[in-house]
Amino acid sequence: MAELSSKWTFRRTYGEESETKGTRVLVDRMWPRGIKKEDLNIDEWAKDAAPSSQLRSWFHDDREGRWQEFQSRYRAELDENSEAAALAERLSHSAHVTLLTAAKDVEHSHVPVLAQWLQDSA
Known part of the structure; x- marks a missing residue:
């Protein structure tokens, strides 16, 4: 489990549930494979706060080489996303x-970028 600040943590959907605390939000556009909806104890599924399909595909073509640019592009998407703004307000x-x-490499996924954006938006 990674932690941005005392308020914001992020982790994979696969693993020990006891490691999580507070409000639990799934932030993937697609539901995690192999997990039943009733088995994933979440408070909200914020799929509209995930990167667009186009940005996600572009990033996955060269994850290491495009990491810095991905962060900038994703933050720009979030800045224009009313659903993300509403999520920030709720959280x-x-x-x-x-x-x-469900990302295997959580530290180099959209999640830390989103967490930082949500923290900055608060």
Whole structure:
């Protein structure tokens, strides 16, 4: 489990649930494979806050070489995304938020970028 600040943490959907705390938000556009909806204890599925399909595909073609540019492009998408702004507003009232993703490399996925953006938006 990674932590941005005392309020924001993020981790994979696959693993120990006891590691999470506070409001639990799935932030992937697609539901994680092999997990039943009733088995993933989440408070919200914020799929509209995930990167666009086009940006995600572009990034996955060269994850290492495009990491810096991906962060900039994703933040620009978030700045224009009313759903992400509404999410930031809803989560600003939570004492702690755990962002969940199915990404294998959580540290180099959209999740830390989103967590930082949400923190900056609060």
